[in-house]
Amino acid sequence: MINEKQLDSQASSASDPQQSKEPASTTEPFLYRLFGNQREFKTNLSLLSMSLPGIVLLFVFAYLPMIGIIIAFKDYRFNLGILGSEWVGFQNFRFLFGTDAAFRITRNTLLMNLLFISTITVCALAVAILMNEAYRSRMSKYYQTMLFFPYFISWVIVSYFVFAFLNGQTGLINQWVDALELDRIAWYRSPEYWPVILTLANLWNGIGFSSIIYLAGILGISPELFEAAKIDGAGKLQQIRFITLPMLYPMIIILTLLAIGRIFHADFGLFFFLPRDNPLLYSTTDVIDTFVYRSLVELGEISMAAAAGFYQSFVGFLLVVGANWVVRRFNEDYALY
Amino acid sequence: MTVTTSRQPTQMNRYRLQAFLGRFAVHAVLTVVGLTCLIPLILVVSISLSDELRLAKEGYQLLPVGFTTFAYEYILQQPGQILRSYAVTAFVTAFGTIAGLLVCSLLAWPLARKDFRLRGPLSFYVFFTLLFNGGMVPFYILVTRYLGLKDNIFVLILPYMVTAWYVLIIRTSFAQLPTELLDAARIDGAGEWRVFFQIVVPLSKPVLATIGLFFVLRYWNDWFLALLFIDDSSMYPLQYLLYVLMANINFMAANPQTTGMPIPTLSARMAMAVLAFGPALFSFLLLQKYFVRGITIGGLKG
Numbered sequence: 001m002i003n004e005k006q007l008d009s010q011a012s013s014a015s016d017p018q019q020s021k022e023p024a025s026t027t028e029p030f031l032y033r034l035f036g037n038q039r040e041f042k043t044n045l046s047l048l049s050m051s052l053p054g055i056v057l058l059f060v061f062a063y064l065p066m067i068g069i070i071i072a073f074k075d076y077r078f079n080l081g082i083l084g085s086e087w088v089g090f091q092n093f094r095f096l097f098g099t100d101a102a103f104r105i106t107r108n109t110l111l112m113n114l115l116f117i118s119t120i121t122v123c124a125l126a127v128a129i130l131m132n133e134a135y136r137s138r139m140s141k142y143y144q145t146m147l148f149f150p151y152f153i154s155w156v157i158v159s160y161f162v163f164a165f166l167n168g169q170t171g172l173i174n175q176w177v178d179a180l181e182l183d184r185i186a187w188y189r190s191p192e193y194w195p196v197i198l199t200l201a202n203l204w205n206g207i208g209f210s211s212i213i214y215l216a217g218i219l220g221i222s223p224e225l226f227e228a229a230k231i232d233g234a235g236k237l238q239q240i241r242f243i244t245l246p247m248l249y250p251m252i253i254i255l256t257l258l259a260i261g262r263i264f265h266a267d268f269g270l271f272f273f274l275p276r277d278n279p280l281l282y283s284t285t286d287v288i289d290t291f292v293y294r295s296l297v298e299l300g301e302i303s304m305a306a307a308a309g310f311y312q313s314f315v316g317f318l319l320v321v322g323a324n325w326v327v328r329r330f331n332e333d334y335a336l337y
Numbered sequence: 338m339t340v341t342t343s344r345q346p347t348q349m350n351r352y353r354l355q356a357f358l359g360r361f362a363v364h365a366v367l368t369v370v371g372l373t374c375l376i377p378l379i380l381v382v383s384i385s386l387s388d389e390l391r392l393a394k395e396g397y398q399l400l401p402v403g404f405t406t407f408a409y410e411y412i413l414q415q416p417g418q419i420l421r422s423y424a425v426t427a428f429v430t431a432f433g434t435i436a437g438l439l440v441c442s443l444l445a446w447p448l449a450r451k452d453f454r455l456r457g458p459l460s461f462y463v464f465f466t467l468l469f470n471g472g473m474v475p476f477y478i479l480v481t482r483y484l485g486l487k488d489n490i491f492v493l494i495l496p497y498m499v500t501a502w503y504v505l506i507i508r509t510s511f512a513q514l515p516t517e518l519l520d521a522a523r524i525d526g527a528g529e530w531r532v533f534f535q536i537v538v539p540l541s542k543p544v545l546a547t548i549g550l551f552f553v554l555r556y557w558n559d560w561f562l563a564l565l566f567i568d569d570s571s572m573y574p575l576q577y578l579l580y581v582l583m584a585n586i587n588f589m590a591a592n593p594q595t596t597g598m599p600i601p602t603l604s605a606r607m608a609m610a611v612l613a614f615g616p617a618l619f620s621f622l623l624l625q626k627y628f629v630r631g632i633t634i635g636g637l638k639g
Contacts, residue, residue, distance in 0.1 A: 046529035047447035054444030057499045062466040068475025133363045146371030152621040154558035160610040161377035170396040216633045309472035
């Protein structure tokens with residue numbers, strides 16, 4: 001751009017950013033005109049060069065896979081690559097939705113996420129309210145640590161914890177079952193228990209995080225409201241019922257809506273490590289993410305994996321945009337964009 | 338007169354009693370819930386300190402059965418793989434956190450600048466990655482076939498280096514810096530890079546420390562990238578090593594140096610888990626309040 005302009009202009013030396021201190025308006029190169037003057041141009045150039053590493057990394061690891069999503073409409077052959085493989089239209093999707101798996105993974109993903117959202121919201125609110133009551137006590141710091149430490153533990157380690165409780169031979173729960181003289185339960189062969197097990201594990205892992213957010217919300221409520229209520233004779237329970245909860249409603253609704261926007265994405269680690277990728281448990285523990293991983297890496301059914309992955313990305317995108325639209329109508333400050 | 342004076346103390350007492358009972362209930366519930374959260378941790382530590390033979394006979398218990406540190410001695414006699422994995426994880430975490438912080442804050446600074454002409458498009462470019470992603474399949478094919486990063490240590494680092502959330506949180510903090518100071522530096526002739534490193538970064542230590550901690554946590558606890566891209570056991574990060582041990586208890590026994598010894602599989606497995614999460618958990622708990630601050634910023638403003 002600069003070169004063309006330089007050739008067009010009569011005084012080419014004046015438009016050289018290195019030499020000219022005050023370029024005349026007629027001989028200004030194109031980029032100068034875009035960026036006002038030389039100083040602004042230099043500033044913008046510096047700022048652009050700062051953001052360049054980030055731009056490149058995002059392009060490679062976020063945008064290239066977005067383009068690569070066309071693989072869902074192709075018959076992928078390793079030697080031909082993504083661009084070289086043949087287009088097959090919706091064949092991969094017909095293949096995916098022709099199986100029982102499509103219904104199973106959709107149902108499991110949605111239901112388990114709904115269970116997670118509701119349990120976490122209710123329990124985190126309860127804990128936050130209690131923590132607020134104990135906030136000035138010396139103990140509050142210890143409560144917070146006990147509730148928050150699971151947040152630092154990865155799902156791989158959690159799978160060790162769950163194994164210690166549930167394994168058929170030596171697991172703690174079956175020792176208790178023995179002590180009560182009941183029949184032992186083969187947890188890793190009984191899919192019906194896993195929605196509860198996974199919900200408890202998720203609650204254990206996430207309650208500290210969520211209750212911190214709600215506690216921050218409660219601490220943000222003006223203390224005058226509580227004092228006025230106290231003078232009017234309201235007890236603690238009434239204060240919670242008529243002040244704390246109503247003041248938190250916007251936050252609860254918004255966090256829930258944003259969680260619903262992500263309802264098509266399961267927590268891969270939770271569903272992959274805790275049931276130990278056990279086929280006997282797939283009926284309740286197989287979700288879209290574990291299905292995509294298994295099809296891609298373990299079974300090598302790339303078409304199936306690509307179709308399921310596209311299905312997740314596409315519906316997930318619509319849900320995020322939809323949820324954000326609702327949040328915006330509700331309160332613009334809380335919207336994602 | 339006599340009636341009122343005698344009534345007042347009892348009312349006061351009743352009020353105090355109620356308040357006391359209320360406080361007692363709050364602390365009781367929080368204590369029970371908190372201790373319940375601790376049970377898995379106690380169980381695993383107890384198993385790792387238990388006697389192997391009695392574990393096999395009596396099963397796992399909440400308190401160690403036949404207290405012994407044999408499982409730890411056994412692992413630490415041949416620490417090859419676990420030390421190796423610790424080294425991999427430490428390198429990935431240190432390199433990833435520093436590089437990630439640098440790249441994210443360099444990206445966040447122009448986005449915080451009102452005089453940056455490309456601010457709008459670039460903000461969208463960063464933000465859009467939060468809304469939509471290509472998913473696992475194209476990502477996997479890209480890294481293995483096109484970038485050729487399989488079994489390369491940097492595959493454990495590069496994909497997480499720019500995280501849109503972190504960039505946006507840093508940008509919000511940068512945007513609140515006092516502009517007078519920056520203008521003064523510019524008048525003194527400092528270039529944009531110099532302003533960034535000598536003024537913006539030192540003034541933003543709190544937010545950078547918080548985001549740095551989130552980077553540390555993310556890299557330290559990551560198993561996902563290794564699960565997809567690492568086959569070579571000399572590059573197993575800690576979390577992935579534990580997954581391999583869980584999936585295949587014979588992995589340790591397959592090590593030729595350890596044959597000929599009775600393998601305490603039940604307790605050693607849990608001891609391995611304790612060695613993997615113990616030191617990290619301890620350090621994270623020491624830094625807990627910074628995480629709490631980060632969550633509050635990200636949760637409320639995000």
